[in-house]
Amino acid sequence: MLYALLCYNDEDVVWSWTKAENDAVMARLAVVQERLIKAGKMGPSLRLLPTTAATTLRKNQEPPLVIDGPFAETKEQLLGFYVIEVADLNEALDVARELAAANPGGAYEIRPIALYNPESRAAG
Amino acid sequence: MSDLAWINGALVAARPQAVGALLRYFRDLDMAEEAFQEAALRALKNWSVNGPPRDPAAWLILVGRNAALDGVRKSGRQEPLPADEVISDLDDVEAPLAERLDGSHYRDDVLRLLFICCHPELPATQQIALALRIVSGLTVPRIARAFLVGEAAMEQRITRAKARIAKADTPFEAPGPAERAERLAAVAAMIYLLFNEGYSAGGDTARAPLAEEAIRLARLLLRLFQTEPEIMGLTALMLLQQARLPARFGEDGEAIALEDQDRGLWKANLIAEGLALIDKAMRHDRPGPYQIQAAIAATHARAARAADTDWGQIDHLYAALERIQPSPVVTLNRAVATAKLRGPGAGLAMIAPLEERLSGYFHYHGARGAFLMQLDRNAEARAAFDRAISLAGTAAEAAHIRKHLDRLMCEAR
Numbered sequence: 311m312l313y314a315l316l317c318y319n320d321e322d323v324v325w326s327w328t329k330a331e332n333d334a335v336m337a338r339l340a341v342v343q344e345r346l347i348k349a350g351k352m353g354p355s356l357r358l359l360p361t362t363a364a365t366t367l368r369k370n371q372e373p374p375l376v377i378d379g380p381f382a383e384t385k386e387q388l389l390g391f392y393v394i395e396v397a398d399l400n401e402a403l404d405v406a407r408e409l410a411a412a413n414p415g416g417a418y419e420i421r422p423i424a425l426y427n428p429e430s431r432a433a434g
Numbered sequence: 435m436s437d438l439a440w441i442n443g444a445l446v447a448a449r450p451q452a453v454g455a456l457l458r459y460f461r462d463l464d465m466a467e468e469a470f471q472e473a474a475l476r477a478l479k480n481w482s483v484n485g486p487p488r489d490p491a492a493w494l495i496l497v498g499r500n501a502a503l504d505g506v507r508k509s510g511r512q513e514p515l516p517a518d519e520v521i522s523d524l525d526d527v528e529a530p531l532a533e534r535l536d537g538s539h540y541r542d543d544v545l546r547l548l549f550i551c552c553h554p555e556l557p558a559t560q561q562i563a564l565a566l567r568i569v570s571g572l573t574v575p576r577i578a579r580a581f582l583v584g585e586a587a588m589e590q591r592i593t594r595a596k597a598r599i600a601k602a603d604t605p606f607e608a609p610g611p612a613e614r615a616e617r618l619a620a621v622a623a624m625i626y627l628l629f630n631e632g633y634s635a636g637g638d639t640a641r642a643p644l645a646e647e648a649i650r651l652a653r654l655l656l657r658l659f660q661t662e663p664e665i666m667g668l669t670a671l672m673l674l675q676q677a678r679l680p681a682r683f684g685e686d687g688e689a690i691a692l693e694d695q696d697r698g699l700w701k702a703n704l705i706a707e708g709l710a711l712i713d714k715a716m717r718h719d720r721p722g723p724y725q726i727q728a729a730i731a732a733t734h735a736r737a738a739r740a741a742d743t744d745w746g747q748i749d750h751l752y753a754a755l756e757r758i759q760p761s762p763v764v765t766l767n768r769a770v771a772t773a774k775l776r777g778p779g780a781g782l783a784m785i786a787p788l789e790e791r792l793s794g795y796f797h798y799h800g801a802r803g804a805f806l807m808q809l810d811r812n813a814e815a816r817a818a819f820d821r822a823i824s825l826a827g828t829a830a831e832a833a834h835i836r837k838h839l840d841r842l843m844c845e846a847r
Binding site for chain 2: 359361362363376378379400
């Protein structure tokens with residue numbers, strides 16, 4: 311079974327960490343991740359940029375509406391996500407609009423990725 | 435991370451919102467600060483036992499308000515309010531307050547707190563010192579170290595600045611759109627000043643954290659005013675400049691020019707965030723000085739090597755900046771880009787009319803010396819560099835120019 315572990319914390323606090331504090335946390339995480347990689351259990355992992363860098367496409371209306379900032383509603387739940395590689399926010403929004411046309415309702419929050427560790431399990 | 439470190443982090447993060455709300459409530463800065471101080475003390479005791487509350491800022495506002503009212507009542511020999519240990523267990527007391535804070539109050543509280551520090555009668559350095567004390571909660575000794583003055587002098591400066599704003603008419607009603615935009619602009623300018631205090635200090639450990647604090651305040655503003663392209667631009671500008679910090683100084687502490695920096699040392703995460711924000715800002719099609727300066731910094735950040743720099747784009751952006759915010763310093767910067775495109779002669783011609791206004795400016799003589807050197811007018815270049823050194827504000831700037839002079843001396847031999 312594949313599981314996604316979704317990371318929540320207070321970004322004000324986390325993004326105020328000094329380099330030393332951040333490095334210490336990353337070093338402790340690396341020990342755990344290393345063990346998972348060796349055991350062939352580690353899929354991709356990533357760190358998002360703060361919500362201030364987010365843009366949201368509300369696709370419960372036609373045409374969908376672009377809003378600055380993160381997805382802030384509490385009625386809807388997180389159901390899945392995509393990782394895409396594009397030139398800039400405009401192209402990311404184009405992709406989101408295409409997906410929205412195929413699957414209207416709800417919203418996409420477009421959040422740049424700060425750090426991306428690709429899949430490390432053996433192929434297949 | 436230890437409990438205490440987490441609590442301290444949460445207190446720092448919640449401070450602007452909590453002090454801002456307490457100021458609206460008490461309409462008195464000293465009282466708001468004392469109330470926050472008391473709430474923070476109780477948080478240290480309470481949170482380490484009961485765990486952090488769901489909304490630390492709301493907890494601090496409620497407990498701070500009650501503590502201050504309790505103090506007033508005690509001095510009036512009246513009944514005290516219930517202990518905060520009781521309050522903190524009641525989620526339903528916290529919830530409605532958090533809800534009220536969620537809306538426009540919350541934004542305007544923080545903006546007001548920052549804005550009162552920007553009182554036009556206060557000199558720029560006092561505005562910054564006041565913001566560091568009131569909004570960021572830095573101790574007076576730390577602020578004094580950052581500004582290279584004694585503690586007593588800084589204490590006096592802050593007390594005087596506070597007295598000045600206490601006399602001023604602090605507007606407590608919610609601002610209209612035009613007034614809000616005005617406040618935002620004043621606050622943005624103050625935050626950028628704060629950033630430059632830290633940035634210009636470079637590796638100086640006492641002042642360098644000021645740049646990080648400026649970025650933290652800008653992120654806070656951005657979270658409150660999510661659709662303001664100039665706030666996105668300001669934040670992006672500071673992030674992109676701060677990203678270069680590890681590459682800006684050589685082993686001997688001399689300043690290293692942008693094109694000579696080891697770009698591998700630039701902080702990739704800050705660049706990613708800065709580029710993401712400038713991307714967001716551009717969508718609004720409402721350019722302003724911070725966005726244009728951020729776009730210039732972004733153009734540098736996108737070039738993997740100095741030789742890959744899109745100087746045409748930079749020249750174009752400086753021309754736009756000259757139009758909306760004309761200044762001799764902007765023209766000087768544009769001349770550097772123009773020289774890259776059309777040769778040092780074109781750069782020299784562009785800065786010639788600035789001589790009178792910039793004759794006391796280090797970077798003017800530094801740029802002029804560099805153009806002259808490229809034109810092989812070495813004697814004139816040496817004179818310009820000598821003048822630059824005599825005007826250098828820091829040892830790092832002087833050391834940078836001395837390298838040029840050494841090169842000229844070698845060639846002369």
